[in-house]
Amino acid sequence: MTVQAKSTDTALPVLVIVCGCLIALLTFGPRSAMGFFQLPMLQEKGWERQTFGLAMAIQNLFWGLGTPFFGAIADKWGTWRVLAMSAFFYTGGLIVMAYADAPIWLHIGGGVMVGLGIASGSFGIVLAAFARKVSAAQRTMVFGFGTAAGSAGMFVFAPLSQGLIDAVGWSDGLVWLGVIMLAIPVLAIPLAGNGSSGKQNQAQVDQTIREALREAFGHQSYLLLTAGFFVCGFQVAFITAHFPAYIADIGVEARYAVIALALIGLFNIVGSLASGFIGQRYSKPIFLALIYIGRSIAVTAFLLLPQNATSVVIFAIVMGLLWLSTVPPTNSLVAIMFGTKYLGMLGGIVFFSHQIGSFLGVWLGGYLYDIYGSYDPVWWLGVALGIFAAIVHWPVREAPAPRMALAAGE
Numbered sequence: 001m002t003v004q005a006k007s008t009d010t011a012l013p014v015l016v017i018v019c020g021c022l023i024a025l026l027t028f029g030p031r032s033a034m035g036f037f038q039l040p041m042l043q044e045k046g047w048e049r050q051t052f053g054l055a056m057a058i059q060n061l062f063w064g065l066g067t068p069f070f071g072a073i074a075d076k077w078g079t080w081r082v083l084a085m086s087a088f089f090y091t092g093g094l095i096v097m098a099y100a101d102a103p104i105w106l107h108i109g110g111g112v113m114v115g116l117g118i119a120s121g122s123f124g125i126v127l128a129a130f131a132r133k134v135s136a137a138q139r140t141m142v143f144g145f146g147t148a149a150g151s152a153g154m155f156v157f158a159p160l161s162q163g164l165i166d167a168v169g170w171s172d173g174l175v176w177l178g179v180i181m182l183a184i185p186v187l188a189i190p191l192a193g194n195g196s197s198g199k200q201n202q203a204q205v206d207q208t209i210r211e212a213l214r215e216a217f218g219h220q221s222y223l224l225l226t227a228g229f230f231v232c233g234f235q236v237a238f239i240t241a242h243f244p245a246y247i248a249d250i251g252v253e254a255r256y257a258v259i260a261l262a263l264i265g266l267f268n269i270v271g272s273l274a275s276g277f278i279g280q281r282y283s284k285p286i287f288l289a290l291i292y293i294g295r296s297i298a299v300t301a302f303l304l305l306p307q308n309a310t311s312v313v314i315f316a317i318v319m320g321l322l323w324l325s326t327v328p329p330t331n332s333l334v335a336i337m338f339g340t341k342y343l344g345m346l347g348g349i350v351f352f353s354h355q356i357g358s359f360l361g362v363w364l365g366g367y368l369y370d371i372y373g374s375y376d377p378v379w380w381l382g383v384a385l386g387i388f389a390a391i392v393h394w395p396v397r398e399a400p401a402p403r404m405a406l407a408a409g410e
Contacts, residue, residue: 021149029153033161053366058111064355066119071344083188086121094178143328144276154265231389233357267320275325284329285396296386
């Protein structure tokens with residue numbers, strides 16, 4: 001289904017965008033609500049926080065490891081096959097996690113399997129499919145739609161997950177989340193296609209995977225972008241996994257954890273949509289630098305000012321606006337540099353850096369808490385990394401790689 005327009009350059013593939021957004025909502029939803037399952041699971045099992053933190057760290061690591069791999073599969077053999085695999089891994093992982101009777105099964109189910117489920121079904125796969133269906137002039141805006149949908153998943157699944165825990169317990173709640181993931185293969189049907197689909201120029205079509213990788217790793221702006229995206233993963237994964245426990249530690253009512261994560265998801269929708277429009281019109285590298293500076297300022301203010309229910313809500317709103325607003329301009333920059341043929345793979349490599357940061361953010365959160373009895377060391381490390389990210393994004397060039405520029409006659 002495509003909205004008819006006089007020019008195919010202005011037509012938006014509505015069915016593709018709607019289904020892709022719903023997939024992003026589903027795949028991002030449960031993993032963003034994992035923090036709600038931490039305390040009831042640990043209380044019943046008698047495990048330490050670093051046990052749960054390690055599982056979530058493994059999840060983020062395999063999400064990152066799997067993304068370029070599944071992106072390459074989607075680029076070559078098609079998006080639908082990869083998204084169907086997502087449902088298999090995601091559902092199976094949540095069920096294994098629900099019935100884990102030893103930490104190893106928590107790490108396999110909630111860590112490895114759910115991580116692979118997210119890798120094969122989230123932003124990298126969906127946004128690459130979007131990129132092949134729209135013009136370059138619409139790309140960042142449409143990426144904003146997809147990212148906002150993932151944010152909506154956080155908004156929807158935060159209260160849904162807590163509601164399931166209250167109604168049927170944490171274990172059966174995970175099983176029900178797994179059942180919901182089975183909708184993904186059906187929603188993925190309109191996204192069928194591979195890296196040769198859509199508009200390609202000859203320079204993209206003739207390039208091999210090896211040549212694409214050599215070009216990317218020899219491109220300074222791509223390497224800087226990859227280094228900076230590490231910080232995004234560190235910051236958001238730490239908050240997602242540990243913020244509910246942190247709120248309990250500072251003496252704020254538990255219900256504000258649900259409110260806070262739901263607000264992050266809600267305002268993330270606003271931030272992601274705004275990011276799509278801003279990134280389409282202004283410098284993407286400078287915009288990214290400002291986002292990271294904004295995060296560091298927000299965390300600093302939250303830690304230094306009095307902490308109460310009101311400050312938790314304000315912090316959630318501000319962080320929500322900045323949460324995934326990095327995704328549309330980051331993916332758009334990769335597409336500008338190298339085109340769309342290998343966008344799933346090259347964007348996946350950038351995202352792998354994000355997930356290394358996620359692994360460290362989640363794992364260090366639990367590890368350092370067990371040592372110091374406080375999350376403060378990880379909060380302040382996140383502030384410092386935000387400044388680092390702003391510095392490395394500033395010199396990134398928003399321009400095609402030499403091969404692409406030559407093919408375009410620039």
